[in-house]
Amino acid sequence: MTIYVILLRAIGPITHKIMSMAQWRDAVAAAGYDAPQTYVATGNMIVGSDKGIAEVTADMNAVVRGLGLGPGNVAVVRKAATLHRLVKANPLPEAAAERPSELTVYFFAGARPDFSWLGDYEGPERVHIEGTHLFVDYAGRASQSPRLPGLIEKRAGTVTARNWNTVRGLAERAAARG
Template structure:
């Protein structure tokens, strides 16, 4: 699974999701499928995770996308583990759009700073990912979001609903 960081309406002028799928397939990705929100792809690839990242970076740069558009790669099994852990069950059920899962480019982000976090948000570390119950409109949590960026490095996040839907689609593909 590939999650893109810094993708949105501005980048759509350079690369549509259909173009991304086509270019990914031409680069060796098998049955690329985009889903849920912009910048989510499920695809097979014969190679290491480093090779996936390198190849996908080449695809992205071929469209003229800047270095801020970064692919974050995860195996579908990890999504299933995150869903099973569900440390925010009540929040995920009541306000899934106000819960987030942060995926980091670094394999071992530094979470030491969380010991000092005193915001209204509840933060859980699960398999080196942050799962955040924002408890409010995400836009009200700018301080926490800046701390995550500053302390954990390059990342991308998806709300709980999106992660669940991506995990479900990964499971369906595995069964097919």
């Protein structure tokens, strides 16, 4: 059985009124997934399955649609091993140690995000590409970064982001599952 981490895009107070994390867990269990476990209330789940990643992604998107969320609430699925590798890589260790809530990892829905535009980006943020994931050290609040979050989605594709604390917590919990 493979352990997967599901990251829902665009989850917040408005979507919680439509779909609670408990409803999501129950629906995922009813869809045949092993021991769905949510982590914090921002659309993170760990599950076990014998299915492949494409089928898990399709199932998760169907579940959230069935619970009333719209097409903007995309499920981005990664194997637990991928999160483990990202945490182990820790490409911006100073930010991870000193300001983990300001270090963001972007997870793209598409298989090949376009990062070519980053070579020309001149912002105050530090960025690092790790495979198909983008690390951004905002060195302050992401909400104070006027351009970069919008540029990431516009130029690299549909994405969801988690701060380093959340990525590390998900990786630890997923590893504990096997």
